Amino acid sequence: MQPHPNSCPRLAPGCRLSENNQQRVLLMPERAFRLNGPSLEIVERCDGKHTVQQIITELQLLYSKAEPKKVESDILDYLTRLHEQRAIDFE
Amino acid sequence: MHTAPTNPLALIAELTHRCPLHCVYCSNPVELQSRANELTTETWSRVFKEAAELGVLQADLTGGEPLARTDILDLVRSARSSGLYVNLITSGLPLDEARLAKLVEAGLDHLQLSFQGADPQTAEEISGTKTHAQKLKLLEWLKKVRVAVTLNFVIHRRNIDQIDAMLAIAESSSATRVEFANVQYYGWAFANRERLLPARAQLDRSLEILKAAQERLRGKIKIEYVVPDYYARFPKPCMGGWGRKLMLITPTGEALPCHAAQIIPELKFENVKGRGLREIWETSEAFQKFRGEAWMQAPCKTCDRRELDFGGCRCQALLLAGDPAATDPVCSLAPTRHKVDAIIAAANNGARSDQTLTKPDWLYRLNPPSVHSSAAVDDDH
Numbered sequence: 001m002q003p004h005p006n007s008c009p010r011l012a013p014g015c016r017l018s019e020n021n022q023q024r025v026l027l028m029p030e031r032a033f034r035l036n037g038p039s040l041e042i043v044e045r046c047d048g049k050h051t052v053q054q055i056i057t058e059l060q061l062l063y064s065k066a067e068p069k070k071v072e073s074d075i076l077d078y079l080t081r082l083h084e085q086r087a088i089d090f091e
Numbered sequence: 092m093h094t095a096p097t098n099p100l101a102l103i104a105e106l107t108h109r110c111p112l113h114c115v116y117c118s119n120p121v122e123l124q125s126r127a128n129e130l131t132t133e134t135w136s137r138v139f140k141e142a143a144e145l146g147v148l149q150a151d152l153t154g155g156e157p158l159a160r161t162d163i164l165d166l167v168r169s170a171r172s173s174g175l176y177v178n179l180i181t182s183g184l185p186l187d188e189a190r191l192a193k194l195v196e197a198g199l200d201h202l203q204l205s206f207q208g209a210d211p212q213t214a215e216e217i218s219g220t221k222t223h224a225q226k227l228k229l230l231e232w233l234k235k236v237r238v239a240v241t242l243n244f245v246i247h248r249r250n251i252d253q254i255d256a257m258l259a260i261a262e263s264s265s266a267t268r269v270e271f272a273n274v275q276y277y278g279w280a281f282a283n284r285e286r287l288l289p290a291r292a293q294l295d296r297s298l299e300i301l302k303a304a305q306e307r308l309r310g311k312i313k314i315e316y317v318v319p320d321y322y323a324r325f326p327k328p329c330m331g332g333w334g335r336k337l338m339l340i341t342p343t344g345e346a347l348p349c350h351a352a353q354i355i356p357e358l359k360f361e362n363v364k365g366r367g368l369r370e371i372w373e374t375s376e377a378f379q380k381f382r383g384e385a386w387m388q389a390p391c392k393t394c395d396r397r398e399l400d401f402g403g404c405r406c407q408a409l410l411l412a413g414d415p416a417a418t419d420p421v422c423s424l425a426p427t428r429h430k431v432d433a434i435i436a437a438a439n440n441g442a443r444s445d446q447t448l449t450k451p452d453w454l455y456r457l458n459p460p461s462v463h464s465s466a467a468v469d470d471d472h
Contacts (some may be wrong), residue, residue, distance in 0.1 A: 020148055020174070027148060028237050028239065029203070
């Protein structure tokens with residue numbers, strides 16, 4: 001089920017950004033995701049203030065050389081995956 | 092031959108072997124460590140700092156029962172301020188709403204709460220204590236604080252038919268993750284194995300229910316389950332490989348590659364009181380013993396799967412095949428697989444299945460010795 005464009009993703013309780021050996025990571029129960037480039041840009045915007053649509057628009061600008069439809073579908077897939085891991089809630 | 096190790100990702104901090112419960116499946120060693128020799132707050136603080144410097148991301152505060160430590164707030168604070176993600180693996184007592192709030196304030200990221208059954212009677216039979224009601228109270232308090240919550244239902248023959256009721260408990264809580272973890276046979280669980288191992292039909296039914304629940308609850312609750320590896324075709328990649336991902340520190344400070352490693356007779360373990368964590372991880376005899384592939388026997392030595400499951404579990408190879416370097420006997424390719432087949436056959440014969448209805452003659456987990464002696468005297472709780 002795709003995230004609603006007007007919903008605001010927010011890191012779930014107990015899920016937080018951290019850094020280890022100059023690598024940004026997303027920490028959660030029993031897991032850690034390494035964050036680089038696009039994944040870092042997406043997770044940093046999961047602050048309960050950016051809508052899904054805003055995240056897509058901002059990353060399409062940041063990655064202006066990439067195909068906008070691909071940026072959109074990659075973001076939706078990544079957000080869905082984070083949600084299934086229970087790392088984010090949609091508000 | 093020394094293999095350059097990867098850095099550990101998690102530190103399992105067994106803060107104490109004291110526990111108010113007496114679960115018949117406990118994975119602690121049958122030889123529990125006395126309170127008299129537990130590491131101090133200061134030593135644990137140093138260990139947390141060294142772990143973070145080594146690249147560790149997560150600390151599992153466990154035991155026994157970590158809440159039995161009166162300095163648990165300081166320990167949470169120090170683990171968090173070292174830069175570690177703080178998990179508390181707990182039975183949920185002793186705890187009240189105020190102490191829970193303080194734990195969260197101190198920097199607790201994640202609380203994993205164990206359940207021994209879906210109802211008070213089962214929980215009392217399995218843990219030897221009346222603790223189920225307290226856990227349900229804790230679930231209510233957890234709704235008011237901001238912390239990740241996992242429920243861990245420990246599954247075996249006596250409660251595997253309660254999965255639906257367990258799911259109901261999970262769904263009425265704020266937990267976002269639920270684990271249905273079939274007992275693994277080490278420590279006290281190994282002693283009680285014949286009474287714990289489920290029948291195949293029970294296991295199959297539980298998997299049907301859990302797979303359906305996973306789908307239904309996708310995006311709301313993440314459900315994970317672990318099957319007893321006796322029923323698997325291939326072994327688990329135990330601990331992510333020996334000395335690859337995890338490091339465990341016992342209550343008295345010994346550094347182990349896994350929670351059962353002390354049963355392997357030829358291993359010598361270093362203690363954090365005398366050595367730094369990095370030195371222990373990289374060079375200690377116990378950690379080096381089963382790294383790389385030089386120690387492997389046939390068929391692991393040339394098997395395509397050796398980089399997937401590392402030949403399975405060394406402790407299980409010792410327990411079931413008498414040799415810690417042997418192929419894990421649960422592997423379908425192991426020369427000793429017939430031993431596991433015999434255990435499975437016994438768990439599935441008709442007479443045994445009927446015993447599901449009656450309470451077995453359990454060996455309950457004891458309290459650790461209260462002084463430095465071998466007498467397990469009833470202690471202060």
